[in-house]
Amino acid sequence: MTDTNATEGQADSSAEETPPAGNHWRKATLIGVHPQSWHSRTLVLDVPGWAGHLPGQHVDVRLTAADGYSAQRSYSLAEPATPDRVAVTVDLLPHGEVSPYLVESMELGDELDVRGPIGGWFVWEPGDPSIGDGPVLLIAGGSGVVPLVTMLRARKRAVDSTPTMLVYSLRGPRDLMYGPELEEMSADLSAPGSAEVRLVYTRKVPGGHPRPASHLTVEDIKPPSAWPEPLAARVYVCGSSGFVDHAAGLLHKAGYPDDRIRTERFGPTGVDR
């Protein structure tokens, strides 16, 4: 498995990655907010000079107080590239230092600093020649869905028809991010840019959902029967460290080779000064 927090030879693309030289802090102004779940929202930022990024990459966000104290955290880019624009979707960690400000307090017109794009491994662009026409399996735990939805959005924008499935594990209905968009994307699987979406509720299941609450199982990640060579799929897994380990174990059990799996862990990322 290729992983972003290196353990036992796995390469990890996320937390400790050093931005490339010249990757400097830029001023960003909040120009839009979109609620996602009861405890998360998307922040749309105007970032003059932002040249673009790949789906799956992330940014560092830095907040600075009047006394000069600053704190920075990493957030996945929540939209495919648009010049001068960055979006992140932040999930509230109730006793966290940075996420409560981003989810509950930051107002339109407020500023912060961003640096990036960061990461070159946990990325997928439609037409990626290293994948060819092979299928793509996306597995998300909680807010780990953010970079995977960005990949799906890029795919839709490119009217790409690579067979693609998102398996999204979440606690309960009120934790669902991107609900209407995922529903629309999976409504007609013959439509260009559509993708199969499987919601895996771990604690509370909404009425009418066919699957009882439980953690992700091998059955949940079983590819659609129409996929010609399921084990040749490129697999992206994103979520907490525990979730990524669990999903990777299931993928191994299902027979996916290590070199098809790319993972990113949303562990603590703080640098406070």
Ligand SMILES: Cc1cc2nc3c(=O)[nH]c(=O)nc-3n(C[C@H](O)[C@H](O)[C@H](O)COP(=O)(O)OP(=O)(O)OC[C@H]3O[C@@H](n4cnc5c(N)ncnc54)[C@H](O)[C@@H]3O)c2cc1C
């Ligand atoms: C590459 C990368 C991309 C990320 N992308 C996103 C994203 O798109 N959306 C998003 O909401 N978050 C994302 N994160 C997580 C984010 O960077 C912060 O860790 C998170 O917002 C918490 O910050 P905080 O300052 O509120 O909490 P902190 O003050 O840093 O932490 C408070 C407490 O919670 C623990 N903690 C911190 N982070 C986590 C976590 N993620 N899970 C469980 N416990 C934690 C800490 O150890 C501490 O005990 C990403 C992380 C990485 C490495």
